[in-house]
Amino acid sequence: MAFPETHERETRTLLSRHMGEEEARTLDGWRERGGYGALEKALEMEPDEIVTTVKESGLRGRGGAGFPTGVKWSFMPEKGDDPHYLACNADESEPGAFKDRELMRWTPHLLIEGCVIAARAIQAEHVYVYVRGEFFEVIRILNRAVTDAYEAGYLGEDILGSGWGCDLTVHVGAGAYIAGEETGMLSSIADGRAEPRIKPPFPAQSGLFGDPTTVNNVETLSSVPMILDNGADWYRQWGSDDSPGTKLWCCSGHLNRPGNYELELGMPLKDIIHDVCGGVPEGRQVRAVFPGGSSTPILSRDELDCETTYEGLSEAGSALGTASPIVMDESTCIVRAMRRVAHFYAHESCGQCVQCREGTAWVTKILERIERGGGEMEDLDTLYDLCEQMTGKTICVLADSVVFPLESSLDKFRDEYEAHIKHDRCTATA
Amino acid sequence: MSDEVELHPAVAGAQPYMRAETQGENSAPEDAPLFDDGAGRERLEKVLSRYPTRRAALLPLLNYAQERNGWVSRPAMKEIAGELDLTPAYVHSVATFYTMYNQRPVGKYLIQVCTNISCDLCGGEEVLERFLEETGTRPGETSEDGLYTVMEVECLGACGFATVVQVNDEYYEDVTPERVPEILDELD
Numbered sequence: 001m002a003f004p005e006t007h008e009r010e011t012r013t014l015l016s017r018h019m020g021e022e023e024a025r026t027l028d029g030w031r032e033r034g035g036y037g038a039l040e041k042a043l044e045m046e047p048d049e050i051v052t053t054v055k056e057s058g059l060r061g062r063g064g065a066g067f068p069t070g071v072k073w074s075f076m077p078e079k080g081d082d083p084h085y086l087a088c089n090a091d092e093s094e095p096g097a098f099k100d101r102e103l104m105r106w107t108p109h110l111l112i113e114g115c116v117i118a119a120r121a122i123q124a125e126h127v128y129v130y131v132r133g134e135f136f137e138v139i140r141i142l143n144r145a146v147t148d149a150y151e152a153g154y155l156g157e158d159i160l161g162s163g164w165g166c167d168l169t170v171h172v173g174a175g176a177y178i179a180g181e182e183t184g185m186l187s188s189i190a191d192g193r194a195e196p197r198i199k200p201p202f203p204a205q206s207g208l209f210g211d212p213t214t215v216n217n218v219e220t221l222s223s224v225p226m227i228l229d230n231g232a233d234w235y236r237q238w239g240s241d242d243s244p245g246t247k248l249w250c251c252s253g254h255l256n257r258p259g260n261y262e263l264e265l266g267m268p269l270k271d272i273i274h275d276v277c278g279g280v281p282e283g284r285q286v287r288a289v290f291p292g293g294s295s296t297p298i299l300s301r302d303e304l305d306c307e308t309t310y311e312g313l314s315e316a317g318s319a320l321g322t323a324s325p326i327v328m329d330e331s332t333c334i335v336r337a338m339r340r341v342a343h344f345y346a347h348e349s350c351g352q353c354v355q356c357r358e359g360t361a362w363v364t365k366i367l368e369r370i371e372r373g374g375g376e377m378e379d380l381d382t383l384y385d386l387c388e389q390m391t392g393k394t395i396c397v398l399a400d401s402v403v404f405p406l407e408s409s410l411d412k413f414r415d416e417y418e419a420h421i422k423h424d425r426c427t428a429t430a
Numbered sequence: 431m432s433d434e435v436e437l438h439p440a441v442a443g444a445q446p447y448m449r450a451e452t453q454g455e456n457s458a459p460e461d462a463p464l465f466d467d468g469a470g471r472e473r474l475e476k477v478l479s480r481y482p483t484r485r486a487a488l489l490p491l492l493n494y495a496q497e498r499n500g501w502v503s504r505p506a507m508k509e510i511a512g513e514l515d516l517t518p519a520y521v522h523s524v525a526t527f528y529t530m531y532n533q534r535p536v537g538k539y540l541i542q543v544c545t546n547i548s549c550d551l552c553g554g555e556e557v558l559e560r561f562l563e564e565t566g567t568r569p570g571e572t573s574e575d576g577l578y579t580v581m582e583v584e585c586l587g588a589c590g591f592a593t594v595v596q597v598n599d600e601y602y603e604d605v606t607p608e609r610v611p612e613i614l615d616e617l618d
């Protein structure tokens with residue numbers, strides 16, 4: 001099966017190079033494609049050298065926060081008697097994001113190789129790959145690959161005769177968005193309920209089972225082997241100084257060619273939408289976009305010139321997030337879209353913090369009322385007030401994830417909310 | 431569970447756990463034991479060997495309970511609690527934190543339709559309606575013949591292929607209301 005959609009402006013030489021090739025899933029197929037070469041190289045390097053190379057490459061975490069990966073690794077304390085852990089976040093669950101699933105189902109050995117290299121860099125003896133429960137197809141493929149990697153000596157004791165070894169365990173979740181938050185994930189593995197906890201202490205000081213832990217996303221770890229293979233300078237030929245490399249863009253919503261595209265960081269957002277994805281259905285215009293997944297501030301049609309780097313989207317008042325533009329054309333009622341997004345976060349709130357548990361529920365109820373007909377103008381003030389009370393006051397950023405899109409939609413589409421309230425229905429899509 | 435011997439401990443807690451083989455009329459009774467036979471004991475030992483604490487085996491064992499029985503009953507939670515030195519109440523608090531553990535038997539085919547934002551934009555609600563109509567059920571209810579349980583689900587992480595529907599452990603992508611009868615036909 002060919003990988004669904006491709007485009008000439010993609011940089012398909014890197015992360016997505018072997019997507020669509022059935023044989024790349026197998027150990028032999030992977031080795032034929034040069035797989036595990038970077039691991040052999042890493043085994044001859046000192047852990048510090050690996051950290052330095054990744055630091056110099058400028059690779060930034062692909063799970064949403066964009067923190068420099070090598071710097072994160074360098075936060076791990078010097079190795080003593082305590083075990084070190086690497087937790088790979090494969091709990092892809094931000095609405096709009098679907099890149100880690102593609103990476104794991106096409107190139108599972110790339111992830112395993114990245115995990116082992118990272119484990120060596122941070123001197124971890126055990127890697128836990130936390131895969132979201134719904135990804136059964138991925139789980140089957142990954143399980144096969146892990147079993148084969150053990151058999152071939154890429155995992156376990158004394159990897160490839162290096163005298164160094166590490167284990168890897170596939171840990172499967174059971175349906176909870178919050179398990180994708182890094183401390184929520186660690187709680188889910190160690191204790192059961194995926195309840196985030198306050199930082200500091202950061203996982204590097206006290207993570208899984210109270211021991212030093214690094215949490216990295218699937219795409220981040222899958223980017224590591226090629227950086228080791230080719231060097232930091234090579235990686236920096238793509239993207240900008242602050243956002244080097246390529247990135248898988250998950251494009252969904254009202255697009256003619258939705259899908260995953262590997263693009264050099266920096267392409268204008270409007271090019272991704274109109275050129276790579278073929279724009280919105282004929283005769284319509286874009287109304288709004290969540291550029292980095294449903295938790296990022298909404299951009300209107302006039303704001304799509306921005307460059308898709310971490311800094312470019314931040315300057316535009318939004319965020320790169322998981323690089324998952326959800327595109328809405330003129331047939332979209334903004335109130336309904338926001339209600340749907342708020343409903344999701346209310347459903348997924350773990351309930352520890354009042355501001356989040358109550359705030360997400362109230363926001364959803366008010367938006368439902370406006371959508372249904374029966375909203376009042378004061379509701380808009382109440383929504384702003386709730387936004388204020390939900391921002392920066394909770395253990396994790398789930399509450400903020402509602403505020404970012406909601407507040408920006410109120411700012412930019414206030415006339416639509418007002419018209420909705422005035423006429424008790426959507427007039428923008430009529 | 432004849433392949434138990436071959437299961438590498440690294441993946442022992444990570445087996446697909448939504449299966450027609452153990453759902454609907456194949457669901458195990460409420461008090462079906464988990465660890466009374468060789469397969470159950472072996473799975474337990476393999477899972478425990480991967481974690482420094484017994485408590486960390488909790489999700490993998492809840493997964494196993496559902497894989498084996500089709501759902502996670504109270505007696506199953508109690509049995510897991512006993513093995514891991516936890517209270518049944520604690521195990522219950524964990525099992526109910528997640529959406530994928532069936533606390534009662536479900537239809538042979540558990541049909542979960544994503545209606546989150548990307549799917550909603552592409553008609554997810556209509557797909558859900560059509561599944562309910564064709565199976566003659568209400569959300570979360572199992573059809574009289576025990577074949578189907580249809581429900582709404584939050585983002586399945588395949589947003590570029592909206593509408594996404596999960597039937598047991600399989601994804602159906604680019605689903606439209608028109609394709610629903612065909613999908614149901616293929617199932618049984």
